[in-house]
Amino acid sequence: MKKRLLSFVTIQAVALLFGAFTFQSFGQSTKTSTARLLEAFGPAPSSKPVLLKRLGTSPQFGEIPQHTAKSAYDHLKKVHSRNLRNSKKEIDNFLMTLGYTGFNDPAFTVDKITPAILPKGKIGWMGGYSRGHKYKWSILGNPFPTFKIMAKDGACHAYIMKKCGNAFYDPTECSDCEPCQPCDPNSKDKSKCPDCLTQDLTFAGNGSIKAGDVVNTTQTLPIVGTYNDKKICIGEQTVPVRLTYELTAEGKVDYSRTFQVCDYGTNAPTSLNMPVLLNYEISAADVTLGGENGSSLNVPLTKKQYKKLRKLYTECPSDFVAPSSATPLVANRVSNFSEASAAPALGTKVDPLSCVKQTLTLEGNGELADASVKTETKEVTVIGRYIKEGKLKKGETADKYRCLGSYSIPANSQVQYNLKGNSKIEHIIDVCDTGNVNPNENISVPMTINSQFTQQDVMVGDYGKIYIPLTKKQYKKVSKIYGRCCADGSSKCF
Incomplete structure (x- = not known):
């Protein structure tokens, strides 16, 4: 017995010195699971934890396919039976720290596994780190899906990460305190005789997304020359239209409640970060050209x-009204957000003080749907284009252009968007036994979602250019009243 104790002390000393160790093999004993885990992993060291922003570089038991208890159990069973790289012994040793005889212990069932998410900032011993699967004091740089493995005696637990199958243990989540019966009123050792402390706990977090896209379409645009109250229908052109948008959204949760917690003198955290996940969908996007009088492009004439x-084109009918280019969207508006659960009244503690574990499952949800509408005036340049046929002179190009001027046209864009947010964590606290503590409490957390379109721009034509095909006759007539230009509307080509 002395030899084993000396060996354990040596291992612990090396672990604290280098910040890494491997599982020991535990035989049957009367120790609680909390004592076993502390003996295997050790308490929280004073050294700075290693920051982990991603997992999977040094897998321990391999990635678990799905975030369900059955998937985790089946995966561990397969790894245990294949026994690659001595994985059978490693899984058995891990479960022994939780009080089981190994994976084949009849008490270890799928019911002992619960899917969970460890939040960003969580600190504990993480497995992996190259060959030998050593453990290091680590801090999570992102929220990660995990599985909580409950101990055989139900007093404590450890985790196995979904991404890599690595074990994770936070020594602050379990307490092996057995209060004095009754507590000595003169005792100042809170680890043995804790106080019942009324304390506010805050659960808050936020998340954001940024998304954008380009929608390309075409619309039929009538071009109408106007002089006083007279109109000439120059023709209908199929015009490219491009809508570019960029959406930013932020979701927040914030919940605070007063609990009667057992104070062991360890300065337990009073706030916990909740990861907020956001998803978005653009269900429809539309651009309508023209104003109330239809979608035509009116070209003022001298x-x-x-x-x-008038000699080249026909006059429009006196009752001519250009049709609308598109049917405006009817916005689908939704605004549903979870609200805070009502806090139960504080109870009266039992004397002598007894502490019980309470599992809090906190979840917030939100959905926001609306349409972003923007009206703007776009300037387009109308260019007549004639393609000469037959023999060309030296240096002459077949394409001939005449600029008919630059004009304004209203453009109305609408984007229908849907945003959904979710935030969920599980947290275990030691609370004072009042005789009516709910061991598993589900709490609704209020969520808000704010969104903004930082960009919503329409481009009409080919980068603001609309080209009208001209015959040889039309080109000659137009040349007498409009100037020559290049394909892009400039004069740099001549």
Whole structure:
């Protein structure tokens, strides 16, 4: 017995010196699971924890396919039976620290496994770290899915991470305190005789997303020349239309409640971070060109231009009204958010003080749906294009362009978006026994979601250019009233 104790002390000394160790093999004993875990892993050291932003670089038992208790149990069973790299012994030793005889202990069933999420900032002993699967004092840089493995006696637990199958243990989550019966009123050792402390616990967190896309479509745009109250229908053009949008959204949860907790003198944290996950969907996007009078592009004409163009194009009917380019979206508006659960009244502690474990499952949900509408005026340049046929002169190009001017057209864009948020964690606390403590309490946490379109821009035409095909006759007539230009509307090509 002395030899084994000396060996254990030596292992602990090495662990604290280098911050890493491997599982020991435990035989049957009367020790509680909390004592076994502390003996295997050790208490929280004073050294700075290693930051872990991702998992999977040094898997211990391998990635677990699904975030369900059955998937975790089946995976461990397969790894245990295959016994690759001595994994059978390693799994058995891990479960022995939780009071089982090994994986094949009849008491170890799928019911002992619970899916959970460890929040960002969680500190504890993490397995892995190269060959030998050593353990290091680590802090999680992101929230990670995990599985809580309950001890055989139900007094404590450890975790196995979903991504890599690595074991994880937080020594602050379990307490092996057995209060004095009754407590000595003169005792100052809170680890043996804790106080019942009325304390506010806060659960809060936030998450954000940023998303964007480009929607390309075409619309039929009538071009109408106007002079006083007269109109000339120059023709309908199929015009490319591009909608570019960028959406940012932020979800928040914030919940605070007063609990009667057992104070062991360890300065337990009074706030806990809750990860917030957001998903978005753009269900529809639409652009409508033109204003209340339809979707036509009106080109103002001088008297001279009107006379020339009247010989090339027909006058519009007196009752001509350009049709709308699209049917505006009907916004689907949804605003549903979880509200805070009502806090139960504080009870009266039992004397002498007794502590019980309470598992809190906190969850917040939210859904926000609406349409972002923006009206803007876009400037487009109308360019007539004639393609010359036959023999060309030296240096001459077949494409001939005439700029018919730059004009404004209203553009109305709408984007229908749907946002959903979720935040859920599980937290275990030691509370004062009042005789009516709910050991497993589900708490609804209030959630809010705010969103904003930081960009919602429409481009009409080919980068603001609309091209009208011209015949040879039309080109000659137009050349007398409009100037020559390049394909991009400039004069840099001549």
